[in-house]
Amino acid sequence: xxxxxxxxxxxxxxxxxxxxxxxxxxxxxxxxxxxxxxxxxxxxxxxxxxxxxxxxxxxxxxxxxxxxxxxxxxxxxxxxxxxxxxxxxxxxxxxxxxxxxxxxxxxxxxxxxxxxxxxxxxxxxxxxxxxxxxxxxxxxxxxxxxxxxxxxxxxxxxxxxxxxxxxxxxxxxxxxxxxxxxxxxxxxxxxxxxxxxxxxxxxxxxxxxxxxxxxxxxxxxxxxxxxxxxxxxxxxxxxxxxxxxxxxxxxxxxxxxxxxxxxxxxxxxxxxxxxxxxxxxxxxxxxxxxxxxxxxxxxxxxxxxxxxxxxxxxxxxxxxxxxxxxxxxxxxxxxxxxxxxxxxxxxxxxxxxxxxxxxxxxxxxxxxxxxxxxxxxxxxxxxxxxxxxxxxxxxxxxxxxxxxxxxxxxxxxxxxxxxxxxxxxxxxxxxxxxxxxxxxxxxxxxxxxxxxxxx
Amino acid sequence: xxxxxxxxxxxxxxxxxxxxxxxxxxxxxxxxxxxxxxxxxxxxxxxxxxxxxxxxxxxxxxxxxxxxxxxxxxxxxxxxxxxxxxxxxxxxxxxxxxxxxxxxxxxxxxxxxxxxxxxxxxxxxxxxxxxxxxxxxxxxxxxxxxxxxxxxxxxxxxxxxxxxxxxxxxxxxxxxxxxxxxxxxxxxxxxxxxxxxxxxxxxxxxxxxxxxxxxxxxxxxxxxxxxxxxxxxxxxxxxxxxxxxxxxxxxxxxxxxxxxxxxxxxxxxxxxxxxxxxxxxxxxxxxxxxxxxxxxxxxxxxxxxxxxxxxxxxxxxxxxxxxxxxxxxxxxxxxxxxxxxxxxxxxxxxxxxxxxxxxxxxxxxxxxxxxxxxxxxxxxxxxxxxxxxxxxxxxxxxxxxxxxxxxxxxxxxxxxxxxxxxxxxxxxxxxxxxxxxxxxxxxxxxxxxxxxxxx
Numbered sequence: 018x019x020x021x022x023x024x025x026x027x028x029x030x031x032x033x034x035x036x037x038x039x040x041x042x043x044x045x046x047x048x049x050x051x052x053x054x055x056x057x058x059x060x061x062x063x064x065x066x067x068x069x070x071x072x073x074x075x076x077x078x079x080x081x082x083x084x085x086x087x088x089x090x091x092x093x094x095x096x097x098x099x100x101x102x103x104x105x106x107x108x109x110x111x112x113x114x115x116x117x118x119x120x121x122x123x124x125x126x127x128x129x130x131x132x133x134x135x136x137x138x139x140x141x142x143x144x145x146x147x148x149x150x151x152x153x154x155x156x157x158x159x160x161x162x163x164x165x166x167x168x169x170x171x172x173x174x175x176x177x178x179x180x181x182x183x184x185x186x187x188x189x190x191x192x193x194x195x196x197x198x199x200x201x202x203x204x205x206x207x208x209x210x211x212x213x214x215x216x217x218x219x220x221x222x223x224x225x226x227x228x229x230x231x232x233x234x235x236x237x238x239x240x241x242x243x244x245x246x247x248x249x250x251x252x253x254x255x256x257x258x259x260x261x262x263x264x265x266x267x268x269x270x271x272x273x274x275x276x277x278x279x280x281x282x283x284x285x286x287x288x289x290x291x292x293x294x295x296x297x298x299x300x301x302x303x304x305x306x307x308x309x310x311x312x313x314x315x316x317x318x319x320x321x322x323x324x325x326x327x328x329x330x331x332x333x334x335x336x337x338x339x340x341x342x343x344x345x346x347x348x349x350x351x352x353x354x355x356x357x358x359x360x361x362x363x364x365x366x367x368x369x370x371x372x373x374x375x376x377x378x379x380x381x382x383x384x385x386x387x388x389x390x391x392x393x394x395x396x397x398x399x400x401x402x403x404x405x406x407x408x409x410x411x412x413x414x415x416x417x418x419x420x421x422x423x424x425x426x427x428x429x430x431x432x433x434x435x436x437x438x439x440x441x442x443x444x445x446x447x448x449x450x451x452x453x454x455x456x457x458x459x460x461x462x463x464x465x466x467x468x469x470x471x472x
Numbered sequence: 473x474x475x476x477x478x479x480x481x482x483x484x485x486x487x488x489x490x491x492x493x494x495x496x497x498x499x500x501x502x503x504x505x506x507x508x509x510x511x512x513x514x515x516x517x518x519x520x521x522x523x524x525x526x527x528x529x530x531x532x533x534x535x536x537x538x539x540x541x542x543x544x545x546x547x548x549x550x551x552x553x554x555x556x557x558x559x560x561x562x563x564x565x566x567x568x569x570x571x572x573x574x575x576x577x578x579x580x581x582x583x584x585x586x587x588x589x590x591x592x593x594x595x596x597x598x599x600x601x602x603x604x605x606x607x608x609x610x611x612x613x614x615x616x617x618x619x620x621x622x623x624x625x626x627x628x629x630x631x632x633x634x635x636x637x638x639x640x641x642x643x644x645x646x647x648x649x650x651x652x653x654x655x656x657x658x659x660x661x662x663x664x665x666x667x668x669x670x671x672x673x674x675x676x677x678x679x680x681x682x683x684x685x686x687x688x689x690x691x692x693x694x695x696x697x698x699x700x701x702x703x704x705x706x707x708x709x710x711x712x713x714x715x716x717x718x719x720x721x722x723x724x725x726x727x728x729x730x731x732x733x734x735x736x737x738x739x740x741x742x743x744x745x746x747x748x749x750x751x752x753x754x755x756x757x758x759x760x761x762x763x764x765x766x767x768x769x770x771x772x773x774x775x776x777x778x779x780x781x782x783x784x785x786x787x788x789x790x791x792x793x794x795x796x797x798x799x800x801x802x803x804x805x806x807x808x809x810x811x812x813x814x815x816x817x818x819x820x821x822x823x824x825x826x827x828x829x830x831x832x833x834x835x836x837x838x839x840x841x842x843x844x845x846x847x848x849x850x851x852x853x854x855x856x857x858x859x860x861x862x863x864x865x866x867x868x869x870x871x872x873x874x875x876x877x878x879x880x881x882x883x884x885x886x887x888x889x890x891x892x893x894x895x896x897x898x899x900x901x902x903x904x905x906x907x908x909x910x911x912x913x914x915x916x917x918x919x920x921x922x923x924x925x926x927x
Contacts, residue, residue, distance in 0.1 A: 027831070029487075030834070030838075031486040031487075031572060031574050031575070032484075032486075032487075032569045032570065032572065033565070033569065033572075033793045033828040033829075033831075034565050034566055034568075034569040034828070036828070036829065110488070110489050111489055113489075114487045114488065114489040115487065117486060117487065117488075119486050120486070123837075123838070126837050126838070127837060130833070130837060162617060163837075163838075163840075164840070164843070164844075164846040164847070165837075165840035165841060165843035165844065166837075338488045373488040373489070373491070374488075374491065376482070376488075378585070379485070382578075382581050382582060382585060382618075382620075382621075383485075383578070383581070383618075385618075385619070385620035386620060388619070388620035389619075389620065390919075391619040391847075391848055391849075392619070392846075393846055394846075464845075
C-alpha cells in the first residue's frame, strides 16, 4: 500500500532569519519491508508532482521485494504539493528564494532522519538514493554531500556534467539528430530542411494560416514572432521524442507508440525534391504522433510540450539560477537551426522574468564538476539514445563510481517497470544495479555488526 | 613577503534574492612557492582577525619552504575586515543571516577558484586546507564537502564531535580539571573549593568589596548577580589556561609564562584547613598570572577573558544557530559548580539576544556526525592537555582519516612555530603531518600526469 505522508522541514536550512517550516510530501510503501533494519530505497524527487515520478519508477517497486526494502518517494520543494509558501510560493523572487538544489538535498537529509526516528525498526536501515534526470543528479549529489545519510546512489540519466566548460554544448542535439537519422531514411535531413520551409511559408499571412491548419494549432499563428515560437515548440518536440524513444507503448511525457521516432519518421521519408508544403504536411503528421497518438486531442497546444505533472516554471527558475546548462546547435552535426550558446542572453531573460541572474560557475564549484573521483558508491546509468547522456558520466571513474551504459535505452529506461519488449541491455543494467545495491547494503550491515561486537 | 588581498564573494551563496557581494580579506605569501604547480597551503580562517591567526600558525611558514608552497590565509566572513555589510554587519539578525559555516566554506571554495584563475602557474596547484580549533573544523568540513577544491586537510584541535549526542557533555571540563590536578598539589581541589568560598564571601557588601580589591577588578562587584558573573569569568579563565598550557612562554590568548598552569598552581597548594579569604587570595594571585603576567594591567576586566582579535559576538551568534556544543559539569569529576546542559536555556537566551533559536541537530546532519568514514585525506590532530580534544577525533577512522595525538600538547600546539622547548610528541606530530601533505601532493601530481599522458 502506498501511503501519503508529510514531514516538516525548514524553509531555509542555511539561514536562521527565516525560521518557518513547510510540509514536505512523501510517499511510503512498506509492503515488502523486512523490519527491523531492512533497507530503504529513497527516490530523490525532481521538478514535478511526486506521484507521477512514483508511477514512472517501476524499477523500485520490482526490486523492493528482492531487497525486502521500504520505498520512499520524496517530493522536491516548490513542486507538487510541497509548496513552502502555499499559493504564494511562485509569487515573486522573495518567495522563490528557497528553491535551490542545496535546500532540496537538505530536505531529503532531514526527512530521512525524521523517518528513522519515527518508524520503529528503521533506525539502522541503510538508505539508497535513487533518481532519474534532475532527480538522478540530486541522488548523486546527495551521496556526495551526505554520505552519512545514504550508503549509495543510483543516478539514472543524470546530466551532472551538462554545465559550462564540462562538455561540448552541441553534443545534446547531436544525439537527438542521431536518433532520428537511424530511425528512418532521410528523417533527420527532412527535419533539418523543415526550418527553411517554415520560414518560407510563414512569410505570408496565407502561409501562416495554412501552417496553423496543417498542424491543427489551438492558437493560429499570427506573425513572425509566432512562427519563431512555433519552431522552438517543434524543436522541443523532437527533443522530447528522443528522450522517450522507448521500445514499447508508454505514457511518460505523452502517450506514445513503441519506438515512437520510427513512427514519426514514416512521415518524413521524402527525397530532396519535395515541396515546402509537402514537407511540412509530413512534419505535421509527425508532430501529431507525439501530440495526438490517442486521437483525442481536438487541437495542438504550442504552449506545452510535455505532461503538466512537470513544474515548468519552477525548473525555469532553477535554470535561471544554479542549473545553467549550455546547449548549442550548428545545423551541420545536428538537424536544427544554428544557434550559439549565450550566457548573456539567458541572464537577461532571467533578469526580466524573475529578477535574478544565473551563477554559471556555482554548480561546478559546489558539486565538484569533473573532480568527483574521491566520492564512492554511485552508479551513473545512461541510455545511448538519450540526449541527456551528453552531459552524463559514461565511463567508470573508479571501482565504486561506475557507469552503466544502455545503448538501446532512452531517458532512464532502467527506472521503468520491466517489459517483455525491453532490450537485453536494460535487463542487464537493472540486474547490475541490483547487485550494487546488495553490495552497499552488505557493506553497511558488516560495519554495523563490527561496531556492535568489536567495540 | 606577506600581501594583503581582497576577493569578491557572494553574500548569499545559497539564494539568489540577495545578489550582493562583499570583499573577503586574505593574506598571501609566495616567497617559497615553486611555480608552476607548487602546492598551496590554505588556512581556513576562524572566528577572528586573520592576521592574528596568521601570526599564530608558524607551522605553515616552516613547512612552506620544505614543500615549495604558497601560503594563503583566508579570513572568515563577519570577522576582522571581512564584513559583508560593513559596520552594519552585526546590527540585527537580518544582517547576521549570512554568518554560517556553510557560507564560509563556499567563500573559501570560490576564493581558491579565483586564485587559481588569476595567479599564473596556480591552476593545477594542489591545495591543502589547514586550520585550528573552529578553523580546524572548517578545514575538515571543507575537505568533506569540497574534495574537488582541496586534496586534503589538517584539522588541528578541531572538536567536530562536540555536538549533541556525540560525546559526553562533561568530558570537556574533566580535561580542564585533569590539567590542574597534574600541575600542582591540591590545585584542582582548591579551585573546586573556591566557588563555595566566593559564595560565602560575596554574601555581604564588605565581602564583595574585599573580593573586588583582592582581584583588582576594574568594575567592583555590587551584588549577587555580579558575583555569579564573576564566577563564570573565573571558570572561563581556567578553561583558557587549559587551552594555552604551552611548554614555553607564549602570547596566544594572553601573554603567559611557560607551563602557565604550573605557575598558577603555585598559588593554590593550600591544604583543606585554609580560610575562605586565604584561599581566595591565592585564587586572585593565580588569576593574575593569566591576566597580568606582564605586570602592566592596571586592573582586571571581567568582561573579557581573551585577546580582542577573536570575534566573541560573532561566535556567540554561531553558537546560537549551528554551533550547538553541549557542555556540563558535576563538581565531582570536574572542579566546577555542577551545571547541567540545557538546550532550552541556550535557546531562550539566543532568542532574547539575537531573535534566533539554535538548531541542535543540524550540524550533525550536514557535517556527518560520527558517520564520516567514507571521506578521505583528513588529519585530526589533538593535544592531550586540550579540553577541546574531548570533542575531537582521537582515533584513526580509516587509512586516510587519521588521528595524531600529542599527549603533552594544549590547543593546536602543532600549528605554532617550533620551539626548542617543544616536547618530542609535537615534533613527531609535525613531521608526520608533513609526510601526509607530501603524500597528498604526490597523489595529485600523479593523477594530473596520468590525465596528461594517458588520455
